[in-house]
Amino acid sequence: MKNLVLVLLLGALGAPAQPAVAQATAQAAAAAYPLLTNVPNRPSQSLDGAWRILIDPMENGYYSYRYVPSPNGFFKNQKPKDKSDLVEYDFDTAEQLQVPGDWNTQREKLFLYEGTVWYKKSFAFHKTAGKREFLYFGAANYDAKVYLNGEKLGEHTGGFTPFNFEVGDRLKEGENFVVVKVDNTRHRTDIPTNNSDWWNFGGLTRSVQLVETPETFVRDAFVQLKKGSADEVAGWVQVDGGARAQPVTVSIPEARWQATVTPNAAGYATFSGRVKRLERWGPGHPRRYRVQVRSGQDTYQDSIGFRTIETRGNDILLNGQSVYLRGICLHEVAPMTGGRVTTVDEDRTLLHWAQELHCNFVRLAHYPHNEAMIREAERLGILVWSEIPVYWTIEWENPAVYANASQQLADMITRDHNRAAVILWSVANETPPGAPRLKFLSGLAGQVRALDPTRLVTGALEIHTSEAGVRTIDDPLGQYLDVIGMNNYCGWYGGTPESCGDLQWKNTYDKPVVMSEYGGGAQQGRHGPADERWTEEYQTAVFENNFKMLDKIPFLRGASPWVLMDFRSPRRPLPDIQDFYNRKGLLSERGVRKQAFFSLQEYYRRKQQQWQKPGK
Known part of the structure; x- marks a missing residue:
């Protein structure tokens, strides 16, 4: 430690x-760190479905009237002992919400609600000898306090990363109940902070499962190509349990490779070895292999792709070849409902729209998306930028804020460090320059490299040095990044669309740059002249003039315009146009394509042909 x-x-x-x-x-x-990994491939009992809920805006179910935590709060799930006993709540007759899901789009009265909602689920459990049980939450936004059978298990802060508790000694044979206090109230000291440009969906937004393991099991394994090598698999295993020092075998049966190692007293062991028969994963060839890690009675099994990602000068090299990232940004927002994504089908819809644009890359903004999205991108052969919500202006000198960001970063990397699709870990978006911010973010960049040296570090920066017709990339954070992301809204937040085509760019770093955001808004179906805001014609003009600018940037190695689909945002109140939607989507919230969708589609088609030529 x-x-x-x-x-x-x-x-x-x-x-x-x-x-x-x-x-x-x-x-x-x-x-x-006790986070379970590879949960989709472990035996589990789903607790998804209908949960009873109590809306508690004054937190009367948690605090007494003296505003101290009550020992008999809602988490006790009390029932009247007799006809005269006073109990002023009843989960069993309360309304219900679906889990996973946000409360905002399931109940109109909760659309703008920020505060506490209590969730309760009853379930049957039957003990299996020689097994351990963990209560696993894919995510809860934002502060979650978890109770099992009336006793507190613990709590978790952060709305987009998983957490779990071992519960075997607290489960009863037969009927059990779990209660979760979820509070999505925004605070200045949160990550993200209280000011953001997306909806603050509340609730148990991802799956809840009771996961079963043997008494000694493989808690985690990191199996990737060694940094700088095209044929050496290297990594580590972490075994948990009383017999954790027993031999562990790591194998890739289809490649006829295996290694056996003996963990130390803490259950940790490293391994490495050259693999002759290993096809590379990549767009157009998303080859994955069945990987098995065996320890005693436990077999940790996953489908993993193998690829290399590195930089050389201005180039991003995927499997040793220079690649141009034809990307799009997207939020974890479900098509049609506008709420939080809750199904794999919704993930597939978003990714298929990206593929329709000829994308080989998606930027998952501005927080870790659900695990199914990452796995689906890997299955389809789509490269991924994954980031934590260190967004805009936070309290850079607050140690607790740094600890929160650091924990979310570790959670994100721990969950997805075997996903070949992820090539970029991002530490921030649009943060203002300054010494405290540089210290904060360079620390996170160092943490990324310590936890996962096989991938690249990035962040979405802004231009801070600009003169007539020239924009210079010189943010000091650039020295700590492998790939520099730049957000630039020429034609929307500055200048006319026509002014963008002649812009020149300079880079003080010998590093590749991805234009991580550009674009403009349009209300789907609104038409008019190309110089009229909010029309599809204006949005198209913004895109097409930005294409001219992008083509003149010699060190540019990709772009991810903002954004795939319109999404809800409380910062966007303009009546009859925005109506609490950010309208920069290439599709409406109902999935209708705007004119700019087809402009980007054609631009990426040309880019794809260009970068398929010899020498690219």
Whole structure:
């Protein structure tokens, strides 16, 4: 643990993590952090479906009238002992919400609600000898306090990352109940902070499961190509349980490769070995292999793709070849409903729309999306930018805020570190320059490299140096990034669409740049002259003039315009046009394509042909 603390401290001070220390960090993090991984491939009992709910805007179910935590709050799920007993709530007759799901789009009265909602689910459990049980939450926005059979298990802060509790000793044979207090109230000290440009969906927004494992099991495994190698598989395993020092076998049966290692007393072991028969994963060829990690009675099994990702000068190299990222930004918002995505089919719809645009890349903004989205992107061969919600202006000098961001970053990487689709971990979006911010974000960049040295670090920056016709990339954070993301809204937040085509760009860093956001808004079906705001013609003019600009940037290696689909945002109140929607989508919230959709589709078709030519 001391190595983990040392590296995070060095990162916070802006010092890059050294390779030996990075390995120690990965070991310490794997040993110390109890998050279950590879949950979709473990035996589990789903607790999804209808949950009873109590809306509690004054938190009377948690605090007494003296505003101290009550020992007999709603989490006790009390029933009157007799006819005269006073109990002023009843989960069993309360209304219901579907889990996973947000409360905002399921109940009109909760559309703008921010506060506490209590969730309760009863379920039957039957103990299996030799097994352990974990209560696993895909995500809850934002502060969750979890109780099982009236007793507190723990709590979790952060709206987009998973968490779990071991519950075997607290489960009863037969009927059990779980109660969760979910509070989506925004605070200045949160990640994201209280000011953002997307909807603050509340609730148990992702799946809830009771996961079963053997008494000794593989909690986590990292199986990837070694950084800088095209044929050496390397990684580590973390075994949990009383027999954790027993031998572990890591194998890729289809490639006829395996390695056997013996973990240390903490259950941790590293491995490596050259694999001769290993096809590379990539767009157009999303080859995945069945990987097995065996320890005693447990087999950790997953489908994993193998690829290399690195930079050289201005180039991003995928499997050793320069690649241009034809991307699009998207929120985790469901087509048609406008609420939080809750099904794999909704993930597929979003990704298929991206493929229709000829995208080989998606930027998942501005927080970790659900695990099914990452796995589906990997299955389809779509590259992924994944980021934490360090967004706009936060309290850079607050240690608790840094700890929150660091934890969310670790959660994101821990969950998805075997997904070949993820090539970029992003530490921030549109943050203002300054010494405290640089210290904060360079620390997070160091943490990324310590936890996962096989991928690239990025962040979405803004232009801070601009003169007539020239924009210079010189944000000091750039020195800590592998790939520099730039958000630039020429033609929408500055200048006319026609002014964009002649803009020139300079880069003070010998690093690849991705235009991580550009675009403009339009109300689907609104038409008029190309210089009239909110028309599809104006949005198309913004895009087509930005294409001219992008084509003149020699160090540009990709773009992800904003955004795939219109999404709800409280910052967008313009009546009869926005109506609490950010209208920069290429599709409406109902999935209707705007004119700019087809302009980007054609532009990417040309880009795809261009980068398929020899020498690219």
